[in-house]
Amino acid sequence: MSDAIVSCKKDQVLAAVEKARGELEAPDIIENGLAAGMNEVGTLFERGKLFLPHVMMAAEAMQAGVDELKDDMPEASEKAVSVIVNGTVEGDVHDIGKSIVSTMLQTSGFEVHDIGRDTPVADFIAKIKETDANMVGISALMTTTLQGQKEVIEALEEEGLRDKVKVMVGGAxxxxxxxxxxxxxxxxxxxxxxxxxxxxxx
Ligand code: HCB
Structure with a gap:
């Protein structure tokens, strides 16, 4: 599955997903198959062995695999008691990992509001207020956008929400x-x- 992602073969990714789903749980397939392939793409891109169009096609193949597995995610056994807003900071279009996190949180019983990528700080705050969230997940994939995580925390403090809202950060x-x-x-x-x-x- 990982090799199929690296070679951007969407059909082979889907075939590998089909084969794996009888034997493994969906979260396991996503983390250890699909995400592992995308991490390998990242490494090859960093070494200059792959170029951006290749990365985009690999990302599409990965997304197709994740979409295929959405209905296989285990049902949460309890009704959601905690609300999580999850998004990628402004200026950053990377959303594959963030979306996987949203899906896994949702299937683990949390009420998740995924506010997408390239999200301004004000949109994080507005969604947290609107949904009365208990937690915010802030994703950033670039050293240049990492600061956006700090800005969301500062805005929570300014709005008097910091004590009420737990903050989780993620991204490479x-x-x-x-x-x-x-x-x-x-x-x-x-x-x-x-x-x-x-x-x-x-
Ligand atoms: Co992109 N890109 N990219 N990229 N890209 C990175 C991130 C670089 C590290 C590659 C490199 O140069 N070495 C680099 C950033 C360098 C830096 O740090 N400064 C980079 C760059 C520079 C860029 C552009 C600027 C390139 C350009 O245009 N010249 C541009 C960004 C434009 C912008 O944002 N303004 C760009 C574009 C792209 C795409 C569009 C081709 C594509 C994104 C597609 C999409 O997301 N829809 C892309 C991709 C795919 C990557 C790499 C190759 C893989 C990222 C990925 O999806 N990994 C990445 C290289 C790398 O990360 N090593 C590269 C797989 C997922 C499953 O892992 O880490 O995202 P993840 O998520 C994990 C984990 O971090 C955690 O859980 C997830 C699931 O396990 N997690 C959270 C993530 N968010 C969380 C939130 C939480 O609350 C909790 C946990």
Missing amino acids: PATNSWAKKIGADCYAENATEAVNKAKELL
Whole structure:
């Protein structure tokens, strides 16, 4: 599955998903098959072995695989008690990982409001107020947009919402120490960790 993503073969990705779904749970297939392939694409892109159009086609193949698995996600056993707003910061169009996190949180029983990518700080705050959210997930994939996570936290403080809303940050350039530095409640390395951290905090 990972190889099919790297070679941008959507048909092969779907065939591999079909084969795997009888044996493995959907979250496992996404994290260890599809996301693993996309991470490999990232590494090859960083080494200059792949170019942007290739990355875009690989991202499409990955998305097709995730879409195929949406109906297989385990049903949450309990009604949602906690509300999470999840989005990618302004200036950043990367949303594959963020969307996986939203799907996994949703199927783990949280009420999730995914506000998309390239999202201004004001939209994070408006959605948090509108939904009376208990947590916000803030994704940033570039060192140049990481600062956006800090800006959302600062806006929460200015609005007097910080005590009420837990903050989770994620995305390749984010780290535990960055999360601590900007005053986030946690950093999640992947979607499984995001679910576990949300369960711990809420
Ligand atoms: Co993009 N891109 N890209 N890109 N891109 C990165 C991110 C670079 C690191 C590649 C590189 O140069 N080494 C780089 C950023 C460098 C930097 O840090 N400064 C980069 C760049 C520079 C750019 C452009 C500027 C390129 C250009 O136009 N010249 C441009 C961005 C324009 C903009 O945003 N304004 C761009 C565009 C693209 C696309 C459109 C081709 C495509 C995005 C498609 C899409 O998302 N719809 C893309 C992709 C796919 C990547 C790489 C190759 C993969 C990202 C990805 O989807 N990974 C990435 C390289 C890399 O990350 N190593 C590269 C797979 C997912 C599953 O992992 O890390 O996103 P994830 O998410 C995980 C995890 O982080 C965590 O859980 C997820 C699931 O396990 N997580 C959260 C994420 N968000 C969370 C939120 C939470 O609350 C909790 C956990």
